[in-house]
Amino acid sequence: MPEVLFAPWRYEYLVAEKPGGCIFCQAAASKNEEESLVVFRGRRVFVLLNRYPYTNGHLMIAPYAHHAFLSDSEEETLRELIATVARAEKILSDHYRTDGLNIGVNLGSAAGAGVSDHYHVHVVPRWSGDTNFMTVAGGVRVVPEELSVTRRRLASLFDRTGS
Numbered sequence: 001m002p003e004v005l006f007a008p009w010r011y012e013y014l015v016a017e018k019p020g021g022c023i024f025c026q027a028a029a030s031k032n033e034e035e036s037l038v039v040f041r042g043r044r045v046f047v048l049l050n051r052y053p054y055t056n057g058h059l060m061i062a063p064y065a066h067h068a069f070l071s072d073s074e075e076e077t078l079r080e081l082i083a084t085v086a087r088a089e090k091i092l093s094d095h096y097r098t099d100g101l102n103i104g105v106n107l108g109s110a111a112g113a114g115v116s117d118h119y120h121v122h123v124v125p126r127w128s129g130d131t132n133f134m135t136v137a138g139g140v141r142v143v144p145e146e147l148s149v150t151r152r153r154l155a156s157l158f159d160r161t162g163s
């Protein structure tokens with residue numbers, strides 16, 4: 001079963017850095033939430049949708065600061081990071097009726113990080129029997145409309161649950 005367990009992280013090359021710099025810093029600086037797929041902005045961390053989701057509702061939580069490692073962050077950032085991950089877990093469990101979640105972080109390109117110099121925690125909703133989703137999500141099935149609907153829905157859920 002490790003095959004299934006680790007599958008969500010294998011495709012991370014899809015989020016690899018594009019010309020023009022760090023996608024997380026770009027999203028952090030963006031004023032256009034629709035375009036940058038930002039779902040929620042905290043004080044030190046923010047939440048965005050993965051543009052190439054492994055499953056519907058695949059979120060990433062990253063610090064605003066361009067840091068490669070968890071240990072580069074101040075304790076307050078780490079506290080907000082894990083609290084935000086927990087919030088994402090709760091929202092996805094409650095509103096997406098998940099059967100499980102993969103939560104994880106790849107540190108360094110050897111570990112599979114597509115963007116290795118700005119760490120980000122993946123929160124991937126899972127449903128029983130979704131193991132074949134990879135063949136779909138790894139392709140080009142994801143259409144922008146679906147992402148923008150998901151983004152709006154999650155943004156309002158983050159707003160409603162407060163912090």
Ligand SMILES: [Zn+2]
Binds near residue numbers: 022024026065
């Ligand atoms: Zn960055």
